[in-house]
């Protein structure tokens with residue numbers, strides 16, 4: 759039986775001169791979530807966009823599509839609070855940034871049960887380090903590129919991380935989701951699915967495709983019997 763792979767396009771790869779057109783396309787395709795990459799020029803060297811762009815986009819589209827906010831920022835608690843206050847309910851923070859803020863993040867999460875919190879982790883971070891955070895994480899975001907830029911090549915090392923998380927989830931009867939972000943295309947997306955990924959973030963391959971509608975269809979139709987284990 760066919761099981762739909764969940765694809766979330768990353769707005770970072772959209773044509774910024776035509777953001778409305780990009781958002782309208784996602785709505786037309788009935789895509790549930792758009793991935794919104796926030797970069798602060800500190801945790802990563804580039805600056806992308808923040809709450810000032812989020813406010814009008816969320817205002818116009820939140821009834822039609824949900825926003826998944828990926829915070830690549832040095833102070834994740836501050837931005838978690840801000841984006842939650844603005845309406846985001848699915849937000850991921852980087853493992854590499856959270857240590858000084860952990861008690862505050864835990865309190866915030868407890869106070870807001872409708873928040874789905876993700877723990878993202880960079881290629882240099884070992885999976886065994888993030889696993890103890892499973893009670894805090896509704897999902898893990900495996901970075902398959904160095905965070906900070908779109909359009910990079912997929913790092914194969916992400917595949918073993920997905921397998922490890924999937925094994926950890928199965929053997930402990932846990933229910934967190936596994937998301938993969940960076941360099942996803944038809945081939946790498948399929949590999950990720952085989953290893954147990956639930957959700958794939960696709961930026962360049964989606965928005966730069968000649969035919970994003972056909973591309974989206976192909977990616978979503980990976981059959982479930984493709985999966986290993």
Ligand code: DX5
Pocket residue numbers: 768770771793795828903904905906907908909910939940941942959960961962963
């Ligand atoms: C990278 C971002 C990704 C990026 C994915 O720092 O977190 O979400 O937009 O873009 P592609 O699919 O182009 O690698």
Ligand code: ZN
Pocket residue numbers: 768793794795828939959
């Ligand atoms: Zn991202």
